[in-house]
Amino acid sequence: MKVELENPSKPWKSLDDQLALLKQRGMLTDNQEAAKSYLERLGYYRLSGYWYPFRVLDPVQAPGSKTPRRLDCFMAGSHFADVVQLYVFDKKLRLLALDALERIEMAVRVDIAHKLGRNDPYAHENPKCLHGHFSKQVKKSGLAKGKTEHQLWLEKYRSHLWRSRREPFVEHYLNNYGRLPIWVAVEVWDFGMMSKLYAGMKIADRDSIALKYGAPSGDTFASWLRSLNFIRNVSAHHSRLWNINVLERASIPTDAAYWQYMNNARPFYYFCLMQLMLKVICPNTRWYKRLAAVIAEFPESPSRAVRIEDFGVVEGWQSWNLWAQK
Structure with missing residues (x-):
């Protein structure tokens, strides 16, 4: 019997899909090929720790939470190059x-x-x-x-x-x-x-x-x-x-x-x-x-x-x- 998970794993994404998702969320990519190269060499997940501070803070704090939550979208003016420099x-x-x-x-x-x-x-x-x-x-x-x-x-x-x-x-x-x-x-x-x-x-x-x-x-x-x-x-x-x-x-x-x-x-x-x-x-x-x-x-x-x-x-x-x- 096939078990349906309540929270299924996130789907695999190509480098183009990863870059498109970042842009959709407000990340500015001045050089797309360079950005794809970094995603290929370092990985989306590793770099996510460096773009985390660039994500917008949720203005509504969750009940019982001591720290504000980050939204998926990026602050205005967030550049992929800034993430790489960090x-x-x-x-x-x-x-x-x-x-x-x-x-x-x-x-x-x-x-x-x-x-x-x-x-x-x-x-x-x-x-x-x-x-x-x-x-x-x-x-x-x-x-x-x-x-x-x-x-x-x-x-x-x-x-x-x-x-x-x-x-x-x-x-x-x-x-x-x-x-x-x-x-x-x-x-x-x-x-x-x-x-x-x-x-x-x-x-x-x-x-x-x-x-x-x-x-x-x-x-x-x-x-x-x-x-x-x-x-x-x-x-x-x-x-x-x-x-x-x-x-x-x-x-x-x-x-x-x-x-x-x-x-x-x-x-x-x-x-x-x-x-x-x-x-x-x-x-x-x-x-x-x-x-x-x-x-x-x-x-x-x-x-x-x-x-x-x-x-x-x-x-x-x-x-x-x-x-x-x-």
Whole structure:
């Protein structure tokens, strides 16, 4: 028997149909062939996240809704080229984030390996080298019931190790020693695994690493790493970053007043955290200059449908000592 769905799937549309629909809704396309090319290469759905702010706000707010609904039609003067420029701006931000986060990940990995490896070359596998909440406290419900956070971490680690088993360095250590010491094991971790193990370290070990990067405590630094892992995942999966609502929000430093002016739900706050850490890792880096150049290129539309403030930028940010070279 054929089941009729209440909300059947939307029908497939050709590139010409997609473009016609956008024009019907008020999108101006100055160059149709270029617009079709972008739809073909990037996809209607991906680009829809960038033209969303250009859609007209519904003047009638739905009962119980905290945010206004967007209508299908576009604001007057909305150009497809503006959408593409916003996408390009976002792509540059993602590449900047990945550049910074690669350096941060490498440095913090070494910090963890050096700190834990001093006590035991296989500290990442030894519950005694880690905090009791991480290595001894078992979950009382859910799919992981009866397991500790460390056991769950080890399952993921072994999965990564299996996928990397043909790497020459992994093969060498497994064949000759049976397992990897922590300073080698870090090479098969991802950012999330690093962040999770850091949070599971003993308090004194966490605090000593946190202090190096200007965080007041290991708990604060653990929150930074969780948030930066969120930014990394968004960037690595080519998702929209520039105005995303950051779900994993980091603790706010208190060492300078300007931190209090920022919104830790906005991405700019996390670019500031990256800069704070890069000043420790790479004191002579010019990464912040590239960030400033990209921000200066923000394609603000005449309609103010998109604004650099949606990224989280605060007026006067370039005067903060965060950006000053030593």
